[in-house]
Amino acid sequence: MTTRRIAILKVVLFGACLVPLVLLVLKAVGLASMSLGANPVEELLNTCGKTGLNLLMLTLCVTPIRRATGFNRLVSFRRMLGLFAFFYVLLHFLTYVLLDLGLAWDTLLADIAKRPFITVGFTALVLLVPLAVTSTNGFQRRLGRNWVKLHRLVYPIAVLALIHYWWQIKSKADIGDPLLYAFLLTVLLGVRVAHWRSVRRQRATSVDSKAAMAPTYQRVEPP
Amino acid sequence: MRSQLDRGIKPSEITPEPAFLSRRAVLAGAVAAGLLPSIAPPADAATIPPGGEFADLKKWPDSATDKVNTFQDITTYNNFYEFGTGKGDPSANAGTLKTKPWSVQVTGEAAKLGTFTLEDILKPHTLEERIYRHRCVEAWSMVVPWVGFPLADLLKRFEPTSKAKYVQFFSLADKDQMPGIRYPVLDWPYREGLTIEEAMHPLTLATVGLYGKVLPNQSGAPLRIVIPWKYGFKGTKSVVRIHFLERQPQTSWNMAAASEYGFYSNVNPKKDHPRWSQATERRLGGGLFAPRIPTQMFNGYAEQVAQLYTGLDLNKNY
Numbered sequence: 001m002t003t004r005r006i007a008i009l010k011v012v013l014f015g016a017c018l019v020p021l022v023l024l025v026l027k028a029v030g031l032a033s034m035s036l037g038a039n040p041v042e043e044l045l046n047t048c049g050k051t052g053l054n055l056l057m058l059t060l061c062v063t064p065i066r067r068a069t070g071f072n073r074l075v076s077f078r079r080m081l082g083l084f085a086f087f088y089v090l091l092h093f094l095t096y097v098l099l100d101l102g103l104a105w106d107t108l109l110a111d112i113a114k115r116p117f118i119t120v121g122f123t124a125l126v127l128l129v130p131l132a133v134t135s136t137n138g139f140q141r142r143l144g145r146n147w148v149k150l151h152r153l154v155y156p157i158a159v160l161a162l163i164h165y166w167w168q169i170k171s172k173a174d175i176g177d178p179l180l181y182a183f184l185l186t187v188l189l190g191v192r193v194a195h196w197r198s199v200r201r202q203r204a205t206s207v208d209s210k211a212a213m214a215p216t217y218q219r220v221e222p223p
Numbered sequence: 224m225r226s227q228l229d230r231g232i233k234p235s236e237i238t239p240e241p242a243f244l245s246r247r248a249v250l251a252g253a254v255a256a257g258l259l260p261s262i263a264p265p266a267d268a269a270t271i272p273p274g275g276e277f278a279d280l281k282k283w284p285d286s287a288t289d290k291v292n293t294f295q296d297i298t299t300y301n302n303f304y305e306f307g308t309g310k311g312d313p314s315a316n317a318g319t320l321k322t323k324p325w326s327v328q329v330t331g332e333a334a335k336l337g338t339f340t341l342e343d344i345l346k347p348h349t350l351e352e353r354i355y356r357h358r359c360v361e362a363w364s365m366v367v368p369w370v371g372f373p374l375a376d377l378l379k380r381f382e383p384t385s386k387a388k389y390v391q392f393f394s395l396a397d398k399d400q401m402p403g404i405r406y407p408v409l410d411w412p413y414r415e416g417l418t419i420e421e422a423m424h425p426l427t428l429a430t431v432g433l434y435g436k437v438l439p440n441q442s443g444a445p446l447r448i449v450i451p452w453k454y455g456f457k458g459t460k461s462v463v464r465i466h467f468l469e470r471q472p473q474t475s476w477n478m479a480a481a482s483e484y485g486f487y488s489n490v491n492p493k494k495d496h497p498r499w500s501q502a503t504e505r506r507l508g509g510g511l512f513a514p515r516i517p518t519q520m521f522n523g524y525a526e527q528v529a530q531l532y533t534g535l536d537l538n539k540n541y
Contacts, residue, residue, distance in 0.1 A: 028511065037311070038300035038507045039363055102514040107500070117498055167498060174308050174408065
């Protein structure tokens with residue numbers, strides 16, 4: 001795929017990532033009889049949270065798909081997906097703090113301390129910040145191998161996000177969607193574990209000592 | 224298990240008044256109540272109007288003075304899992320509910336048992352409009368102009384015995400009419416319960432309409448219960464069975480998550496849900512920038528109902 005095509009695809013992806021936001025804005029201003037419904041704050045909160053989670057899952061899809069298809073330039077979409085995930089998670093948090101709590105800081109602190117689902121959600125958000133900040137080419141270069149290590153934080157973040165989603169449902173009655181995400185995340189993390197194992201096995205059997213010392217983030221295709 | 228509520232109450236005190244009347248009076252009452260054949264129904268007989276609008280509704284003098292929510296908000300933001308778990312699902316899916324003919328089965332500790340048509344049930348009562356605050360356990364609230372009559376007036380007609388300490392209500396659970404029934408999200412049929420004192424409290428409303436109209440299907444047509452001082456899920460929708468019993472009955476949300484949803488489920492700002500605060504609520508209809516408002520004890524009906532719970536530890540009996 002040419003660089004030009006990649007650039008076009010990036011523009012398309014950027015537009016696609018903005019669709020949920022544009023829809024929310026249109027609903028908020030009530031264009032074409034669209035509306036956020038009877039509980040607009042909840043609608044905003046849920047849509048931003050769900051979109052953030054979806055984009056986080058998509059971000060995690062990039063590497064397995066790249067490995068499976070050999071379409072290596074897929075990685076050039078990962079940053080945009082990750083940053084949009086952060087963007088929607090941030091909107092989700094701001095909706096909660098500004099619109100839902102109305103800047104009641106004491107309630108916010110009590111919620112973070114006392115309510116496990118908010119504690120884990122807040123932790124996920126805080127952990128996303130360094131990833132978003134160091135997502136630039138410059139940081140990637142400067143941090144080198146540590147950049148890869150740092151960005152492995154996305155795995156615990158995804159798990160925390162899932163727990164946050166799971167724990168806010170009313171009861172086991174609404175467990176369908178969280179289960180679906182749990183399944184997806186298990187697959188996405190599972191294929192990575194399988195990949196790392198096969199890499200380790202390859203290294204163990206390799207006669208080339210240089211290959212054995214190769215950093216773990218280096219891509220090694222399974223036979 | 225006997226609730227602390229029962230302590231000190233003699234059976235005679237909760238035996239409904241008709242049982243003390245002479246046989247003749249009881250029979251006359253039963254005729255008037257539509258439980259026995261009668262020649263002429265009373266002039267103010269309640270019916271479900273075919274046109275969908277109730278005419279000349281009496282206005283209850285003690286209605287809430289809060290700003291009433293729009294018909295649109297009340298009828299498009301619903302929890303009615305028989306039609307799906309999303310708030311918009313009931314209004315989208317409840318069209319398949321067939322509310323005519325409708326009958327209610329009465330079972331358990333009462334003298335007049337059997338199956339009664341909705342027409343029979345409504346006939347002797349006078350409907351009125353009552354504006355109640357409606358607080359959901361999910362910490363949102365609305366203000367709804369219901370149409371109904373005191374549930375006590377209906378329950379008394381079934382002549383509950385002295386053993387009837389509790390009343391259980393069952394919703395319809397028909398997978399052909401209710402798409403949500405196919406999924407085991409709750410243990411169907413939906414069931415709820417009240418102590419007999421709560422069920423007989425003058426605020427507890429047998430409800431057949433809102434906004435002067437026949438209840439839309441998604442709001443629990445054709446007959447639902449409204450208990451304004453309790454979280455909304457206590458109000459059984461589309462009631463098909465009323466069961467009088469001596470022991471505390473099973474209730475759906477308690478069966479699903481006992482640590483989160485108790486039998487009483489009175490609105491209580493001091494007793495948080497394990498996962499969220501109940502101290503404040505979002506009053507719907509205020510738009511994006513309306514702040515939360517403080518939740519009131521018993522949803523603001525403490526003056527009328529607090530005495531029901533004298534001596535009961537509401538922190539434990541949530």
